[in-house]
Amino acid sequence: MxxxxxxxxxxxxxxxxxxxxxxxxxxxxxxxxxxxxxxxxxxxxxxxxxxxxxxxxxxxxxxxxxxxxxxxxxxxxxxxxxxxxxxxxxxxxxxxxxxxxxxxxxxxxxxxxxxxxxxxxxxxxxxxxxxxCIKYTEQELLQLPGIDTILKISKKEILEIKKGKLKTKISKYCKGRKLWALFGCIDDENMICLQVASAGDIVSEIVNDLCSMQPVCDADTKSWGSGLYKKIFNVTYGLDSRSQKYRNMFENYNKFYVVSIDHELFVDHELFVGNKKLDNYNTLKQAEVLFAYKTKALYWVPFGEEYTILKIYKSK
Structure with a gap:
């Protein structure tokens, strides 16, 4: 040809x-x-x-x-x-x-x-x-409100580490904090906020989703189970948004930072949506939304999670 x-x-x-x-x-x-x-x-x-x-x-x-x-x-x-x-x-x-x-x-x-x-x-x-997105160096990341600990995790470590070991490691470094954020390095110096979630959710997302994003060929898909993994590996295009966002997350970043957030220190009770305060959610949810909003969390914004919450509040 x-x-x-x-x-x-x-x-x-x-x-x-x-x-x-x-x-x-x-x-x-x-x-x-x-x-x-x-x-x-x-x-x-x-x-x-x-x-x-x-x-x-x-x-x-x-x-x-x-x-x-x-x-x-x-x-x-x-x-x-x-x-x-x-x-x-x-x-x-x-x-x-x-x-x-x-x-x-x-x-x-x-x-x-x-x-x-x-x-x-x-x-x-x-x-x-x-x-x-807003870009941060490690020093700038540590200056964000409520952050005092960061844990670096390389792509290699994510692929090799055991679920229980990773959860223990993150829990140890994050000192039992209820709110965590996941940052990804886009080059040797800069990183952006990828995801913000409660402690249990972020562990689940890192372990269940990121740890399973190993490249496989079509022939390997049958060895994977049903649910999220099967969706990811059976289809190259047309993935549902949740599956696609984690594939992109894993492919685009070589190392990750997990940070613990003291949500009680971070909550900004002066944030208004329209003419109303964002105060009808519990402090953990407020911190989650506000941290994602102020850091322009990469996978919150395009998938509408943060704005859905703000819109629901604004419409009341």
């Missing part, structure tokens, strides 16, 4: 990305990231700069490679180098595309992507979501 090498630009403007609808040909109307074929003697970056100038009359600065997408169409194999990019000069005027949109993270699935381009969406969503 013939291989066609192309490049694509994920042009970013703050937390929006630029997409175009193909204006002609077999895939007319399908949405894609602008770009085109690499000509002989060109590097991928040179080809991308040329293509965007030709297609959009715009000069761009090419950033990091996001991924090289390999996809088999019926009559050819596509190899597509995809780069972050930003506009230097120009207005992204459509010379070939039939339409364009700036898409925020929550609108990435609002258009019909071409098959090769859709493979990028998960990675783009991940980057945009991480950028929306």
């Amino acid at each position: 013939k291989t066609i090498r192309v490049v694509a630009a994920v042009i970013r403007r703050n937390n929006e990305i630029f997409a175009t609808a193909r204006g002609h040909g077999e895939f007319k109307g399908g949405w894609e990231f602008p770009g085109g074929k690499i000509e002989e003697g060109e590097t991928s970056q040179q080809a991308l700069i040329r293509e965007i100038k030709e297609e959009l009359d715009t000069d761009i600065e090419v950033g990091e490679l996001i991924d090289t997408i390999e996809h088999d169409y019926p009559t050819f194999h596509l190899s597509m180098d995809c780069f972050w990019a930003k506009v230097v000069t120009g207005n992204l005027d459509l010379k070939e595309a039939s339409a364009s949109k700036w898409l925020t993270r929550d609108k990435l699935d609002s258009v019909e992507w071409l098959p090769a381009d859709i493979k990028l969406i998960k990675k783009i969503n991940r980057v945009l979501l991480n950028d929306e």
Whole structure:
């Protein structure tokens, strides 16, 4: 099968990305990231700069490679180098595309992507979501209200450790605190808040979900039981939100920090929702919601748990 090498630009403007609808040909109307074929003697970056100038009359600065997408169409194999990019000069005027949109993270699935381009969406969503979160160094983490102890857990330890041993270790370091939070390191220095929950829930989520996120092939799925594990390993796409969030959590972070929170010190009785105080929940639930809210906990915000609680309160 013939291989066609192309490049694509994920042009970013703050937390929006630029997409175009193909204006002609077999895939007319399908949405894609602008770009085109690499000509002989060109590097991928040179080809991308040329293509965007030709297609959009715009000069761009090419950033990091996001991924090289390999996809088999019926009559050819596509190899597509995809780069972050930003506009230097120009207005992204459509010379070939039939339409364009700036898409925020929550609108990435609002258009019909071409098959090769859709493979990028998960990675783009991940980057945009991480950028929306508050980042902490270890020192900054220890300065948050109510936190005085942190426990580091590497991905290797999570895969190898026994459930009982992990629970004992966390309980020992967290000194019996009722509220814990899980942070994940996105690089060597920065981390973001992933999840906030009561002591029992966070142990269950780390042990039952993270510890079981070991990569397996389709043939291995039958050896897993029913319930959450079976859902995770039987399906690559279309996972329910809870299963998907833990797979993403495990894949994106190499080490984790479990922190204990003194919820009675943390509760901020001056937080208002609308014109009402958040005081009709017990102190543990208040602390859980407030800590997630103030740290922009990664898996609370997009899955609506925190905002559901605040919305319920506001509607009363």
